[in-house]
Amino acid sequence: MKPPETHVPGEACQTCPSRYSQLRKLGLNIENSDFVVALAGNPNTGKTTVFNALTGLRMHTGNWPGKTISRAEGAFSYEDKRFKLVDLPGTYSLLSASPDEEVARSFLLFGQPDVTVIVADATCMERNLNLILQVLQITRRAVLCLNLMDEARAHGIDIDIRNLARDLGVPVIPSAARSNEGIPELIREIHTMAVRSDSPAPRRLPLEVPGLRLALDRVEGELQEAFPRLAQPRWVALRLLEGDREIIEAVKSGDIGGLAEPIGASLLRDI
Amino acid sequence: MKTPEEVIKGADELRWQLPQNLHDRITESIYAEAAAIADRSITRPGSSRRLAWQQKLDRILTNPWSAFPIMVLVLGAILWLTITGANYPSSLLATLLVDKGHALLSGWFTALGSPAWLKGLLVDGMYLATAWVIAVMLPPMAIFFPCFTLLEDFGFLPRVAFNLDRIFQRVGAHGKQALTMAMGLGCNAAGVVATRIIDSPRERLIAILTNNFSLCNGRWPTQILMASIFLGTLAPKGWGTSIAALSVLVVALLGFGFAMLTSWLLARTVLRGEATSFSLELPPYRPPNFWKTLYTSLIDRTIIVLWRAVVFALPAGAAIWLSAHIPVGDQSLAEWFIHATDPFAWMFGLTGVILLAYIVAIPANEIVVPTILMLTVMVTGTGGGQGAGVMFEADNDAVLSILTAGGWTTLTAVCLMLFSLCHNPCSTTLYTIYRETQSAKWTVVSALLPLVMGFALCALVAAVWRWVA
Numbered sequence: 001m002k003p004p005e006t007h008v009p010g011e012a013c014q015t016c017p018s019r020y021s022q023l024r025k026l027g028l029n030i031e032n033s034d035f036v037v038a039l040a041g042n043p044n045t046g047k048t049t050v051f052n053a054l055t056g057l058r059m060h061t062g063n064w065p066g067k068t069i070s071r072a073e074g075a076f077s078y079e080d081k082r083f084k085l086v087d088l089p090g091t092y093s094l095l096s097a098s099p100d101e102e103v104a105r106s107f108l109l110f111g112q113p114d115v116t117v118i119v120a121d122a123t124c125m126e127r128n129l130n131l132i133l134q135v136l137q138i139t140r141r142a143v144l145c146l147n148l149m150d151e152a153r154a155h156g157i158d159i160d161i162r163n164l165a166r167d168l169g170v171p172v173i174p175s176a177a178r179s180n181e182g183i184p185e186l187i188r189e190i191h192t193m194a195v196r197s198d199s200p201a202p203r204r205l206p207l208e209v210p211g212l213r214l215a216l217d218r219v220e221g222e223l224q225e226a227f228p229r230l231a232q233p234r235w236v237a238l239r240l241l242e243g244d245r246e247i248i249e250a251v252k253s254g255d256i257g258g259l260a261e262p263i264g265a266s267l268l269r270d271i
Numbered sequence: 272m273k274t275p276e277e278v279i280k281g282a283d284e285l286r287w288q289l290p291q292n293l294h295d296r297i298t299e300s301i302y303a304e305a306a307a308i309a310d311r312s313i314t315r316p317g318s319s320r321r322l323a324w325q326q327k328l329d330r331i332l333t334n335p336w337s338a339f340p341i342m343v344l345v346l347g348a349i350l351w352l353t354i355t356g357a358n359y360p361s362s363l364l365a366t367l368l369v370d371k372g373h374a375l376l377s378g379w380f381t382a383l384g385s386p387a388w389l390k391g392l393l394v395d396g397m398y399l400a401t402a403w404v405i406a407v408m409l410p411p412m413a414i415f416f417p418c419f420t421l422l423e424d425f426g427f428l429p430r431v432a433f434n435l436d437r438i439f440q441r442v443g444a445h446g447k448q449a450l451t452m453a454m455g456l457g458c459n460a461a462g463v464v465a466t467r468i469i470d471s472p473r474e475r476l477i478a479i480l481t482n483n484f485s486l487c488n489g490r491w492p493t494q495i496l497m498a499s500i501f502l503g504t505l506a507p508k509g510w511g512t513s514i515a516a517l518s519v520l521v522v523a524l525l526g527f528g529f530a531m532l533t534s535w536l537l538a539r540t541v542l543r544g545e546a547t548s549f550s551l552e553l554p555p556y557r558p559p560n561f562w563k564t565l566y567t568s569l570i571d572r573t574i575i576v577l578w579r580a581v582v583f584a585l586p587a588g589a590a591i592w593l594s595a596h597i598p599v600g601d602q603s604l605a606e607w608f609i610h611a612t613d614p615f616a617w618m619f620g621l622t623g624v625i626l627l628a629y630i631v632a633i634p635a636n637e638i639v640v641p642t643i644l645m646l647t648v649m650v651t652g653t654g655g656g657q658g659a660g661v662m663f664e665a666d667n668d669a670v671l672s673i674l675t676a677g678g679w680t681t682l683t684a685v686c687l688m689l690f691s692l693c694h695n696p697c698s699t700t701l702y703t704i705y706r707e708t709q710s711a712k713w714t715v716v717s718a719l720l721p722l723v724m725g726f727a728l729c730a731l732v733a734a735v736w737r738w739v740a
Contacts, residue, residue: 044554058567062423065552069467095298100467123555125313129305151555156316164312178560205304209296215285222281225273240282242294251275 023187025056026075026082033075033084035194038113040104040135042128043090045121046147048072049177051087054187065090069100071107078191086113094134094235109138110231115193116142117186122152122159122174132168136202138235142170143189150176169202215241227256325556329430333553338434345427346523349418351516354495357410358512362667364409368402388596396592397585403641404584405577407492412573415491419457420568424559428453433551440546442531443538445474447549448481452530455485457572459696460703462487467707473544477534479704480717483696484530486523488576489636493691494519496640500671501684518688526692529724580637587631587638588645594627595649606650619726620686620733624650624677629690634698639691644670647677682736686729693725 039047043065052059055074061067072087088104108116116139120128125146136142144165152159165172171189175182193200207213219237223230230236236256239247250256273281290296331337376398380390422428428450436446447469455462462482469475486494498518503511538544594605602610609623616623628642674683695718696704705714 043552058571060571062420062428065429065554069465095294126305126309129308130301133301133304133308151321151557154319154321156319158314160312164308167308167311205300207297207300209290209293209300211289212293215289219278219282219285222273222278226275226278237282238297240279241286241289242297243286248279251279254275256275 022079023054023184024077025054026077027056028074030073030075030084033082035081035114036084036086036111037115037117037190037194038086038088038108038111039117039119040088040108040131041090041119041145042092042121042131045090045119045128046177047090047119048087050117050119050145050147050175050183050186051085053177053180053183054085059087071103076187078187081191081194083190083194086111091131093131094138108135109235112231113139114141115190117145117190118142119145119147122146122149123155123157125159133203133205136168136170137205138232140199140202141193142202143186143193144168144170144172145177145182145186146172146174147177149174149181150179167203169200212241223251226251227254230256328556329553332427332430333433335434335437338430342431342434343520343524345422347516347520349415350495350519350523351512352418353411353414353491354499354516354519355512356414357495358499358667360410360413361406365403365406368406369399372402373399391596392589392592396590397588399645400588400591400638400641401581401584403644404580404638407496407640408488408580408637409573409577411492411495412488412576413569415488416457416572417565417568420564420572421559421561424557424564426554426556429551429553433553436551438531439534442535443544443546444477444481444534445469445471445547445549446551448474448478448534451478451482452485452527455482455487457488458576459483459485459487459700463700463703463707470549471544471547473542474547476708476713477537477542479707480537480713480720481530481533483700483717483721484526484533484692486526486692487636487697487700489580489639489697490691491519492637493640494522494688496667496670497684497688497691500667500674501679501681504671505681522688522692525689529693533720533724576637580635583635584638584641587634587642590631591642591645591649595646603650605646609646609650618733619690619729620682620736621690621729622678622683625683625687625690629694632697633695636691636697644673647673650677682733685736686732689728689732690725693721693728695719695722 039051041047044067046061048059048061048068051057051072051074052061054076056076057072057074059068059072059074068087068089070089074085074087076083076085086107088107089100091101091104094105094108107113116135118132118135120132132144146159146161146164159174161172161174171193173182173186173189175186177183207216216234216237219240220233223233223237223240227233236247236251240251247256286293332341373394376394377390380394431453432446432449435449439446439448448466450468451462451465453462454465459482462485463479466475466478466482469478495515498515499511502518503515506514538546591605594608595603597604599607605627608627612623612626616626624643624646627646628639631642632639695701701714701718704717705711708714
């Protein structure tokens with residue numbers, strides 16, 4: 001689709017490195033998307049604010065954890081590519097989950113988004129890093145959006161962005177979504193991550209437990225034999241070794257194979 | 272090819288070769304890694320003025336001695352602001368839409384030579400009901416919602432939940448119920464959906480069943496109007512608004528009390544169980560983005576809620592007009608119902624008109640007041656001297672004179688305020704409750720429980736009032 005005739009980007013826009021002008025907020029028009037982008041992160045880090053900034057929608061935001069309770073979808077396009085953006089309820093961990101957190105966990109694990117944007121609160125990174133590290137174990141294409149930088153600055157917190165990006169092995173974009181700061185850079189990074197052919201190597205946890213690596217390799221191999229289309233065999237293997245009752249039941253009944261279905265599978269519907 | 276059973280068996284065997292505290296060790300290693308990474312890239316000062324300020328504010332807002340008065344004061348201030356601010360635009364809208372707009376439309380229809388029944392149905396029924404809904408609802412909502420959203424963005428709501436947690440715990444409910452009740456102040460259907468943040472099914476059900484005691488935006492206008500024209504006028508000159516705000520505040524707090532009482536009763540009887548603990552993160556105070564919040568809450572909440580009210584007001588207007596004009600014997604259907612139920616309604620301090628209005632308003636509480644006014648005018652024939660059936664005068668004094676002509680006293684207004692707090696949820700909320708609980712039984716309970724309580728309460732108040740007077 002061509003942009004409307006009346007809109008002619010000025011010279012400054014043409015040469016602007018961010019090419020932000022090429023962003024088109026598509027709102028609820030989520031048909032025919034080229035890529036699916038998930039927004040994940042701890043509760044109350046501003047995922048919905050980022051979502052609104054990217055899609056032009058006005059989902060309710062609120063300054064309290066748990067405001068978003070089900071999945072919301074919207075879309076934007078950038079450089080001829082259409083992106084479907086999925087806003088998820090906040091979650092503290094992928095290892096345990098309440099009903100609203102379950103929505104986020106299932107989607108991240110089995111919805112197979114093309115890019116996962118982790119939105120983190122720059123004022124309390126120690127806590128946010130737990131989830132960030134867990135998400136990096138299950139995806140190869142992630143972008144870290146370091147949100148609420150305006151508050152971090154007000155608190156006098158100093159974050160070495162380049163060092164953090166090198167440590168985590170993923171791009172890190174500082175932002176203040178409320179005032180649109182960092183959003184153009186975030187869009188460019190999402191686009192780059194989605195279209196690049198090589199896969200970057202995010203940080204993997206060492207998991208220095210004696211015998212764990214071997215055991216994981218074996219269970220993962222067996223799982224792949226039993227369920228060739230399973231999306232996250234290594235994560236499921238870890239849960240089996242830990243004795244997660246829910247996952248054991250899902251494997252026993254074969255439902256776990258169904259979890260590999262693309263977005264829209266029954267379990268991924270809103271609770 | 273492995274079967275699922277073989278995979279699980281293999282994993283079970285391997286588990287025995289791994290350390291017993293595998294889960295803890297994995298969690299620990301994640302935490303250690305996170306701490307190390309944060310250490311390498313993040314430097315934070317020992318303290319900042321921002322942090323010190325926030326901690327000071329938290330000490331005041333979460334200390335039980337100061338927190339409760341502040342919470343009540345904030346709610347009272349918002350109500351006062353709403354009543355004061357809504358007064359003028361409400362009467363302006365009423366003059367414009369009800370007075371002028373109705374006369375204009377009537378003129379057009381007469382000029383076009385439309386039959387009387389068509390003009391009656393469209394203009395005296397559907398248009399008038401819609402015009403009244405907009406005049407009564409729009410101004411209070413346009414003030415109440417933005418105030419509420421600003422507080423929410425600032426970070427006040429979680430503190431409210433934190434403070435109320437002790438009370439909820441004591442009655443055997445979940446602390447996060449405070450958050451869902453706060454959502455219910457906007458819309459009960461939204462409040463019922465918000466109960467998903469409560470993990471325990473037992474406590475979630477309690478939160479769903481009691482959400483109706485949060486006055487929703489469809490009921491605030493009823494409360495405000497009744498308080499302004501009946502109770503505010505009893506006060507000495509200059510105090511009217513404050514007395515009106517205070518009485519609405521009392522009703523709202525009464526609703527909170529009923530929610531606690533009902534939760535306690537449910538937790539002691541049919542929904543027995545342990546209260547689960549939970550962790551609630553107190554978010555930092557964030558300065559709200561004033562203009563953006565104003566715009567969002569006006570466009571999204573106010574207009575959407577108003578639109579819903581209008582959609583329901585159109586058919587309701589037609590139903591009201593038809594019921595007042597379809598004859599049953601020598602009376603209209605409405606008159607027949609009203610006269611038949613008047614003695615029954617009298618016991619509860621209400622009138623047959625109010626009962627009929629609540630039946631018409633099952634789809635949306637928003638249309639209760641307009642329905643009452645239209646029915647009163649059509650049935651009693653009062654209408655600013657313009658003849659039966661249509662009402663032209665629009666300000667508070669006119670409303671008062673119409674209702675007084677309909678046989679209303681202060682008792683009627685008080686009982687209506689109480690009944691508006693305690694009656695069945697609107698059909699949207701009921702449908703939402705059914706969807707969330709997947710149970711017809713609990714949906715019926717959620718409809719009957721407040722209704723029975725409302726009738727009992729009104730009967731009690733009416734009996735005591737009449738005995739004293």
